[in-house]
Amino acid sequence: MSKYLWDLTLQDFKEHSVWQLAYWKDDSLEETVVCPASKSDALNLNSELLVKAKFKDALGVEFVGYVKYGATGIEASQPCMFIGNTHITFWFGISTPNISNLVKLNFPIIVTSEATYGLKEQTETIKGYGYISSSSNNVVMYS
DSSP: OOEEGGGOOHHHHHHOSEEEEGGGTOTTSOTTEEEEOOHHHHHOTTOOEEEEEEEEOTTSOEEEEEEETTOOSHHHHOOEEEETTEEEEOBOTTSOOOGGGSOOOOSOEEEEEOOOTTOOOOEEEEOSSEEEEGGGTTEEEEO
16 A cells, blocks of 8 residues: 555554555666565665654644654755644744745654664754744854
């Protein structure tokens, strides 16, 4: 069962807590194709994984989503959480996010990946919606 990254749902992570970017095994696939990972895939050093994670905002409200395992900083871990059926992403690359179009959240948000398949927990702090500011020597900025 494979699907595009943007088609992942909360239900998918209830059924499979670890997904993999499939191109690491088959370079004929697009970078956005994902499929459930087996334990051996998850423990392979060449794999690129998306691991179910708990998101806890500044008020203690919890959400579920995922992070790219083994990466640090929102620009690399690219956390994504679900609010209902909506994907909330925090990384905008070189685009400055329009705050009026974003879901109002209570930052900071602490993200902790699930310890599964022998993978250790990974924790990340999301300070806000992130982007690279070209006017600040390509420093990560937060809105």
